[in-house]
Amino acid sequence: MINNQNCPAAFSDMPLTPHVIRAIDEIGYTKPTNIQASAIPLLLEGRDLIGRSCTGSGKTGAFAIPAIEGVDGSSHHAQVLVLSPTRELAMQIYVEMKKFSKYKEGVSLAVVYGGSAMNDQIKQLRHANIVIGTPGRLMDHMRRKTLKLDRIQTVVLDEADEMLNMGFIDDIETILTATPDERQTVLFSATMSAPLLKISNTFLTDPLTVETLA
Ligand code: AMP
Numbered sequence: 001m002i003n004n005q006n007c008p009a010a011f012s013d014m015p016l017t018p019h020v021i022r023a024i025d026e027i028g029y030t031k032p033t034n035i036q037a038s039a040i041p042l043l044l045e046g047r048d049l050i051g052r053s054c055t056g057s058g059k060t061g062a063f064a065i066p067a068i069e070g071v072d073g074s075s076h077h078a079q080v081l082v083l084s085p086t087r088e089l090a091m092q093i094y095v096e097m098k099k100f101s102k103y104k105e106g107v108s109l110a111v112v113y114g115g116s117a118m119n120d121q122i123k124q125l126r127h128a129n130i131v132i133g134t135p136g137r138l139m140d141h142m143r144r145k146t147l148k149l150d151r152i153q154t155v156v157l158d159e160a161d162e163m164l165n166m167g168f169i170d171d172i173e174t175i176l177t178a179t180p181d182e183r184q185t186v187l188f189s190a191t192m193s194a195p196l197l198k199i200s201n202t203f204l205t206d207p208l209t210v211e212t213l214a
Contacts, residue, residue, distance in 0.1 A: 007037035014040055019103035020069060027099055033058030038210040040066050043186065048204040051188040052211040055159075059188050060096045063156045068097065070153060070184075071129050073106020077151045078125075081179065082132040083172065085162035087113035093132050093158065101130070112137045112147075122146045135163060135171035142178060152179040160189040160196055169195060176203045 008014050010031055011024050032040065035057045042049055043066035053059045067080045082097075084090040094111040101107040110128035112121045114137045125131065125146050131138075141147035155176060157163065163172060176185070176199075185204045189196060200207060 007034075008032065008041065009037070015044055016040075016065065017069060017104070019105075020065060020100060023100050023102045023104075024065070026102070029061070033061070034212040035059050035210060036062045036065070038212070039063070042208055042210070043067070043184070044069060046184055048185045048207040049187070050192075050200060050204070050207050050209040051186070052190070052192065052209065053188055054190045057212055059158070060093055061100070063158070063186050063188065064093070064097045064100050067130070067154050067156065068101045068104060068107060071101075071104070071107055073104060073129070076106075076108060076127040076129055078128060078131045078147065078149060079151060080130040080154045080156070081138075081149065081152050081175070082130070082156040082158060083135055083138065083163065083175065084113075084132060085134065085159050085166055085168070087115065087134060089159060090132050090134055097130060097132065112141060114140075135168040135175060138175055139171050142175070149175070149178045150180065152183055154184040154186065155179055156186045156188070157199075158188050160187050160199070161191045161193065164193065164195055164199075169199075172199065173202075 035053045039051055039062040071079050082093055090111050090113050094109055097109055108128045109130045110124035112133035
């Protein structure tokens with residue numbers, strides 16, 4: 001378990017590139033939240049991570065900022081995959097990631113969820129290097145071969161407990177199994193249950209846990 005004592009007090013103390021720092025400044029964040037200060041340096045090092053954290057803690061920035069730093073903008077295949085339980089959360093993550101990546105060249109995002117036109121999603125997926133989606137619709141695109149996961153570097157399971165409550169466990173396992181074994185895997189959840197621990201034991205490698213539930 002990581003505590004917050006030795007964590008960077010400012011975004012400028014983190015090894016972030018100037019275009020990401022510029023975007024953070026423009027958004028107006030003056031300093032990292034606790035979960036951001038703990039998680040961002042570890043994720044930039046490539047560690048797998050379990051974040052015990054609720055909405056409102058700044059968890060989106062905690063996984064989005066290092067994920068964007070890791071994207072190779074010259075390459076338009078899916079490199080980052082974010083799984084969300086709901087379309088609303090998927091949209092929120094998309095909007096935040098778009099802002100954080102505003103000044104980084106070559107970053108292209110796709111957001112896919114049920115109830116929205118397939119064709120628009122397919123167009124976005126053709127050049128997206130960051131893909132955000134709900135498990136069911138991501139599975140649809142995998143079956144249609146409009147989403148390929150063989151070059152994914154980082155997978156984020158956001159609100160993983162909610163995804164399990166909604167019955168997505170098989171889809172999550174199928175999606176994770178279709179990504180490269182050497183990927184970075186990040187799991188955010190407000191609560192930990194036995195099925196979630198099983199996912200963590202199966203799909204995360206030597207993960208660190210950061211907890212900011214207060
Ligand atoms: P989240 O927990 O990711 O849903 O974020 C909750 C809210 O906190 C959102 O409105 C964010 O824009 C905001 N937020 C995230 N990180 C920071 C930060 N470092 N400074 C100020 N506000 C932030």
